[in-house]
Amino acid sequence: MNPDVPTPLVRVEPESIAPAAARALRAGAVVANVPAGVFDLDGPGAVACMQGLLTSDLDAPGEGTLVYGALLTPKGMIVVDGWAGRRGHTVRFTVPAEGRERAAGIFRRSIPPRLARVTDRSTELRVLRLAGPGAIALAEAARLSVPGAPGRIGSAGDAEVGRASEAAPFALQWIGPAGAVEDIRKRLLDSGVVAGDAAVLELARILAGWPGLASEIDDKTLPQEVRYDEIGGVSYTKGCYTGQETVSRLHFRGHPNRGLRGIRLESEPSPEWRGAPSVILGDRDVGRLTSITWVPEGPPGSGVWMGLAMLRRDVPDGAAVRIGMIDATVTPLPLPVPRFDPA
Numbered sequence: 001m002n003p004d005v006p007t008p009l010v011r012v013e014p015e016s017i018a019p020a021a022a023r024a025l026r027a028g029a030v031v032a033n034v035p036a037g038v039f040d041l042d043g044p045g046a047v048a049c050m051q052g053l054l055t056s057d058l059d060a061p062g063e064g065t066l067v068y069g070a071l072l073t074p075k076g077m078i079v080v081d082g083w084a085g086r087r088g089h090t091v092r093f094t095v096p097a098e099g100r101e102r103a104a105g106i107f108r109r110s111i112p113p114r115l116a117r118v119t120d121r122s123t124e125l126r127v128l129r130l131a132g133p134g135a136i137a138l139a140e141a142a143r144l145s146v147p148g149a150p151g152r153i154g155s156a157g158d159a160e161v162g163r164a165s166e167a168a169p170f171a172l173q174w175i176g177p178a179g180a181v182e183d184i185r186k187r188l189l190d191s192g193v194v195a196g197d198a199a200v201l202e203l204a205r206i207l208a209g210w211p212g213l214a215s216e217i218d219d220k221t222l223p224q225e226v227r228y229d230e231i232g233g234v235s236y237t238k239g240c241y242t243g244q245e246t247v248s249r250l251h252f253r254g255h256p257n258r259g260l261r262g263i264r265l266e267s268e269p270s271p272e273w274r275g276a277p278s279v280i281l282g283d284r285d286v287g288r289l290t291s292i293t294w295v296p297e298g299p300p301g302s303g304v305w306m307g308l309a310m311l312r313r314d315v316p317d318g319a320a321v322r323i324g325m326i327d328a329t330v331t332p333l334p335l336p337v338p339r340f341d342p343a
Helices: 019-027 046-051 097-110 135-141 178-190 198-208 244-253
Strands: 010-012 030-034 036-042 065-072 078-087 090-096 117-120 126-131 152-156 159-163 172-176 258-265 278-281 284-296 303-312 320-323 326-331
Touching: 010 198, 019 030, 019 198, 019 284, 030 178, 030 198, 036 046, 036 097, 046 078, 046 090, 065 097, 065 152, 078 097, 078 152, 078 159, 090 097, 090 172, 097 117, 126 135, 126 178, 126 198, 135 172, 159 178, 172 178, 198 284, 198 303, 258 284, 258 320, 303 326
Parallel strands: 010 284
Antiparallel strands: 030 126, 036 090, 036 117, 065 078, 078 090, 126 172, 152 159, 159 172, 258 303, 258 326, 278 284, 278 320, 284 303, 320 326
16 A cells, blocks of 8 residues: 555446346346455464454354454554455455455464464455345355355355355355356356346445445555444454554544545546545535446436545535535435336
């Protein structure tokens, strides 16, 4: 993370969202491969080592746990976020592709080899995610094994299947060799799931109000600033972990000065926006727009631009703001999804 390089604006264009995938995200399910980094921590100290790094609690829920959390700097800033699955003496940590080197660096510095061996399996394993309200039903229709509750993992032949928390932008995740994951994808497509790609998963992420490592999270971001309290990304009862003192002090004695919020734009954003543009309330600069996406709505070809922004805490929901020459409205998260009429 280089503080001299401005945070880019993540932008999902209308032409990058297939209408069928957008409909499935609202009234069915969509499946897509995910570029990701995958690390396995093996050994008698694997769970304890990860527990001492991760913001969420991997120990208390016990065997077969899948939790979302982050690895922090000693001052409590997010370095990389991801999903940690616990099976026996193995912890598997899946991170965004852009966070792979960050995670590897922390593991090299923080985990003694005598307690746990860290293996980067990113090149040999594939990650597949299923999103949408019909995800669980369609996975079961494909005769795939599904964990019985959110936050749990299980086996799916040669792959591992995890069921995400309720607030997550996807419902199920499979990790395994390319052949096994492709077989699962084909079975899902045969059961009525729609094929998607990175763009539709970004649409799902933004609608869910989920922070992105390449957009909402920079080298000065605290967990509470990007909704970790709401999305289950932090524990205040698990005990010590790297950065815990700052996170706990903010929770028990104060509050963040900024936070992740929703934005609805009244017209098409400028194509010249590259870095995250400022959000203006009255004559004050109150934050920056970090992600935007075209959300299909109503008849084919119609829709609305919505997004995420890091804003000052005192900006109320419903506030009329400006971004460049565009009028916009601040909204709560997750984003209020517009009505979508199937074709």
